Every structure is written in C-alpha cells, then in structure tokens.
Amino acid sequence: MPCAPPTQRGTMIGKGYTRRKSLVALAGAAAGFLVMAPARKARAAVQKLFTSTGAPKGYDPTQHKWLMAINIERCIGCGLCVEACKKENHVPPQPTYFRTWIERYIIKKPRPGQAAVQGETVVDSPNGGAGGFPPCEIPREEILKAFYVPKLCNLCEHSPCTQSCPVGATFDTPDGAVLVDPKYCIGCGFCIQACPYGCRYFNPYTRTADKCSLCYHRITRGLRPACVEVCPAEARLFGDLKNMGPDDPIAKLVRTNKLHTLKPHLGTEPRVLYAGLDKEVR
Known part of the structure; x- marks a missing residue:
C-alpha cells in the first residue's frame, strides 16, 4: 500500500x-x-x-512441573540407571557418552600430623558407573567415608544452555524439562560448553548436541524416567510439583531431609534436588 x-x-x-x-x-x-x-x-x-x-495430544505441559530428587544415602552404585538410560534413549555405546552417570566419592582420612578434618578427595566414574564399580584400591583404614552421586541434567530454571544456543534448538518446556530439537541443532557445541554441570555431549551419529530429556517420551504418557524405574534402592525419585500430595515420595523426602542442589552459587536454580549431599561434591 x-x-x-x-x-x-x-x-x-x-x-x-x-x-x-x-x-x-x-x-x-x-x-x-x-x-x-x-x-x-x-x-x-x-x-x-x-x-x-511427539508428545500425545491429550498431554497439557502447563499442568505439570517435573522435578527429580536423589537420595545419596540410598544409592548403591549398581549402575542400572546408566544402563537403562543408554538403552531407552539410544545413547552411543562408547564409554564417553552419557545422559546420566554415577560418580564415586572417596574421602580419605587426614594424614598423621595434619590439622585438617579430612584428607584427599578421590573421585572416579569408570564407564559412567555402568556395570557398577570395581573394588576400591585405597586401603579401608585410610578411608573416612565413601558414597555415590548420580548426575544428570539439572533442569535449571535459568538454563545457560538455552541462552547460548544461537538457533533456539535447545529450549525450556512449560513443564520444566530442557530439550534439544535435533531438526534445528547445527552442532556448534555452544550449549555443551555453556552447561556448568557437564551434562551435554556431542552425538557422533546424529551430529547434534544431546542430553537427558527426563525420558520425555515416557513422562508425557504417565510413565517414570527409565533411570527411576530400574533403581533397586529407590535412590532416584521423580515427581510433579503441581500435582504433588503429602504422600508423594519427594514430599516425604523433603519432610525428613535437608535438600540441596549442585553449584547453587551459579544461580541456575536446578530442579534436581539432593538429600545427603556432601560439601565435597562438585
């Protein structure tokens, strides 16, 4: 005109x-x-x-807010969660690709004459914890304490990865997941570098960034994530903040434990909560 x-x-x-x-x-x-x-x-x-x-049409993401809680005191380091995740989500079989993994922390006693309360912290994660952990080579009498820490996408409320993606391929969902659309991902790796928790990797087969999706194809159909489903010790708990009753496992955990998040100083506000998180965990 x-x-x-x-x-x-x-x-x-x-x-x-x-x-x-x-x-x-x-x-x-x-x-x-x-x-x-x-x-x-x-x-x-x-x-x-x-x-x-491909979420089902009857699913309304605005009516949910997903979160996960991990009870470190219950984790036995069996690695079944890692194996189930790889199988469920077609994660490359090589031992360097994981959507979720387990780390073993061993806190050694201080050496004689040291004024410190504890000694060296040793962390390992052979094959991401898949198949379990080999016997510890550190003599038992030198160990102050040892525990396992499962890790995955932290479901950040303020996710650095989505802010760094130049094409909008990685995005936050209304129900709290952080996903990658492989159709738009250009494989630049910016989001992988931006994640402060090391939860992303470059898939050599799809040539795109990949990460934990909370098994989105499962939770939108009323199922739990694969890692939660197979955990024999109930160390991983999954819940819906918008539809959580007093008898929900996460609600019970909150009432009986003090929960923490990884790297709270970053201000990302994760929705993966940990009970029994030691200050040495990084």
Missing part, C-alpha cells in the same frame, strides 16, 4: 488528536503488548513442544 501524502499523514493532530492522546494511546498499546506477549510465548513454547517431541 502506498504511503499517504504528507498533508494527510499530518492532519490527525489538527483534528484534535493531541500529543497527550497520542501518548495515552501508545501506553495502552504497549500495555496490551506486555499482556499478550507472555501468552504468545507460552503458546509458541507449547506448539514447539508438540512439534519436536
């Missing part, structure tokens, strides 16, 4: 459309935009969710 002649474009003020009215109208339009923008963003997120994940 051609622009109106200058005389017509400037006649509005002459007809009583004052500067004050212009500002009022502009403010009203801005307010309307601010109200509509979050709604549009939410609808776009939901649409992207269904397009990229």
Whole structure:
C-alpha cells in the first residue's frame, strides 16, 4: 500500500488528536503488548513442544512441573540407571557418552600430623558407573567415608544452555524439562560448553548436541524416567510439583531431609534436588 501524502499523514493532530492522546494511546498499546506477549510465548513454547517431541495430544505441559530428587544415602552404585538410560534413549555405546552417570566419592582420612578434618578427595566414574564399580584400591583404614552421586541434567530454571544456543534448538518446556530439537541443532557445541554441570555431549551419529530429556517420551504418557524405574534402592525419585500430595515420595523426602542442589552459587536454580549431599561434591 502506498504511503499517504504528507498533508494527510499530518492532519490527525489538527483534528484534535493531541500529543497527550497520542501518548495515552501508545501506553495502552504497549500495555496490551506486555499482556499478550507472555501468552504468545507460552503458546509458541507449547506448539514447539508438540512439534519436536511427539508428545500425545491429550498431554497439557502447563499442568505439570517435573522435578527429580536423589537420595545419596540410598544409592548403591549398581549402575542400572546408566544402563537403562543408554538403552531407552539410544545413547552411543562408547564409554564417553552419557545422559546420566554415577560418580564415586572417596574421602580419605587426614594424614598423621595434619590439622585438617579430612584428607584427599578421590573421585572416579569408570564407564559412567555402568556395570557398577570395581573394588576400591585405597586401603579401608585410610578411608573416612565413601558414597555415590548420580548426575544428570539439572533442569535449571535459568538454563545457560538455552541462552547460548544461537538457533533456539535447545529450549525450556512449560513443564520444566530442557530439550534439544535435533531438526534445528547445527552442532556448534555452544550449549555443551555453556552447561556448568557437564551434562551435554556431542552425538557422533546424529551430529547434534544431546542430553537427558527426563525420558520425555515416557513422562508425557504417565510413565517414570527409565533411570527411576530400574533403581533397586529407590535412590532416584521423580515427581510433579503441581500435582504433588503429602504422600508423594519427594514430599516425604523433603519432610525428613535437608535438600540441596549442585553449584547453587551459579544461580541456575536446578530442579534436581539432593538429600545427603556432601560439601565435597562438585
């Protein structure tokens, strides 16, 4: 459409459309935009969710908020969770690719004459914990304490990975998951570098970034993540914050334990919570 002649474009003020009215109208339009923008963003997120994940049509992501809790005192380091995750999500079989893994922490006693409360911290994770852990080579009498720490995507409320992706291939979902759309991922690796928890890897077969998806294809159909399903010690707990009753396993854990997150100083606000988290865990 051609622009109106200058005389017509400037006649509005002459007809009583004052500067004050212009500002009022502009403010009203801005307010309307601010109200509509979050709604549009939410609808776009939901649409992207269904397009990229294949979630069932009856699933409403706005009615859920997923989180996971891990009770370190219950983890036995069997590695079944790692194996189940690899099988369920087609993670490359090589021992350097994991969506979830287990680390073994061994805190040694201080050496004689040392004023420290504890000694060296030794951390290992052979094959990501898949298949369990070999016997510890450190003599038992030198060990102060030892424990296992399962790790996975931390479901950050303020996720650095989504902020670093230049094409929007990695995104937050309304129900709290952080996903990667392989159709749009260009394999630049920015998100892998941005994750402060080391939870992402480059898949050599798909040539895209990959990570824990909470087994999104399962939880949107009423199933638990594979790692939670196979844990024989119930060290991993999975729940819905928006639909959580007092008898929910995570609610019970909160009542009886003090929960922590990994690297809280980063301000990412993870939704993976740990009970019995030692200060030596990094």
